[in-house]
Amino acid sequence: MTKYEALANTLTERIRRNLQSGISRLPTESQLCAEYHVSRQTVRAALALLHKQGIITSRQGSGSYATGVSTDNGGGVIPILIASSQEYIYPQLLSDIQAALLEHKYQLRIYPTGNDTSVERSHLKTLLLQPPCGMIAEGCKSTLPSPNLDLYERLRERGTFILFLHNYYPAFPDSVYVKDDNYYGGCLLAEHLVSLGHTRIAGLFKMDDAQGPERYHGVASRLRDLGHPLQDAHVGWYTSPDIDALEAKQDTRFVTNFIQERLSGCSAVVCYNDEVAYWLIKELSYAGIHVPHEISVVCFDNSYLSEVSSVRITTLTHAPHEIGECAAGCILEQLRGIPAVSHTIPW
Secondary structure (H helix, E strand, O other): OOHHHHHHHHHHHHHHHHHHOOOOEOOOHHHHHHHHOOOHHHHHHHHHHHHHOOOEEEEOOOEEEEOOOOOOOOOOEEEEEEOOOOOOOHHHHHHHHHHHHHOOOOEEEEEEOOOOHHHHHHHHHHHHHOOOOEEEEOOOOOOOOOOOHHHHHHHHHOOOEEEEEOOOOOOOOOOEEEEEOHHHHHHHHHHHHHHOOOOOEEEEEEOOOOHHHHHHHHHHHHHHHOOOOOOHHHEEEEOHHHHHHHHHHOOOHHHHHHHHHHOOOOOEEEEOOHHHHHHHHHHHHHOOOOOOOOOEEEEEOOOOHHHHOOOOOEEEOOOOOHHHHHHHHHHHHHHOOOOOOOEEEOO
8 A cells, every 4th residue: 555545544534523523624734744755746645635535525625524434334425215205206316316416426315214113213224324524314203203313313423413404303402404484384375275265275294294274374374464364174184094004005094184174164275285286176076076176275385186087286385396406405505514504495
């Protein structure tokens, strides 16, 4: 092994330790020469090797910084814990994140959780065996206290930067996240329906993820301010197991129960997302209730389901690829030593 290769190995280990302490900047060439008693030529050759391996990056006039990639963490691999890799909005979202990461030679490794905290825990234990420098995580059942914050904390102590997606755990301090502005979105849908003349409005929301209560809060607050308060009798709630049964077996009981128990006297309904709106419109049709002539349905997400529904659904959207590109950009900045900040994306 040459002298510069030995120095490169030493610096790689130093970078790993520094990242665990939140330090990404390397000493100057002069400082490295003095500290390791080597020539400037050896230092430059070692830094060039680390740059070629993608372990460091150089900034004009500022020096060298760790990228977050090292030879002992599988190269440029960023794991993502996500509810699904195949259903609903997730394939497009994952494609957007992967495309943005690939431009910087990072690969996305997908760990589906099914929004199940026990599966989430298993994945986190696997990641702790060889902690990555950065990861993306969609919290499981984020409305509820998480039993897995101990593992997230251990990962953070080992130097892993954690970016939460769509939600975050309030009990996990200093969380950085990329999420929708769900309260604002709820306000937008409420204003839209009232502008069309609706005064008795219902809502169907997901209970065990933070997005559901946030969307409900926006709808309820804006309807209150507009003088048409959202009545508890017209609000339905469902959980992740209800969606699992819907996707696996087309079990729509929670939707039919909502129609029978919550919709009486209402002329419009706000749904948690396109998926539930799609099935609600189907069940309304089976019940002989026509959309939009007898009842209006609005929702969030602008997925393919809003287009393939028998009635095109009015739905909130973001700019194309916005969430995925924002998430990728956020984690890439952190891995380059630029402190990451949370982003709340408006509808």
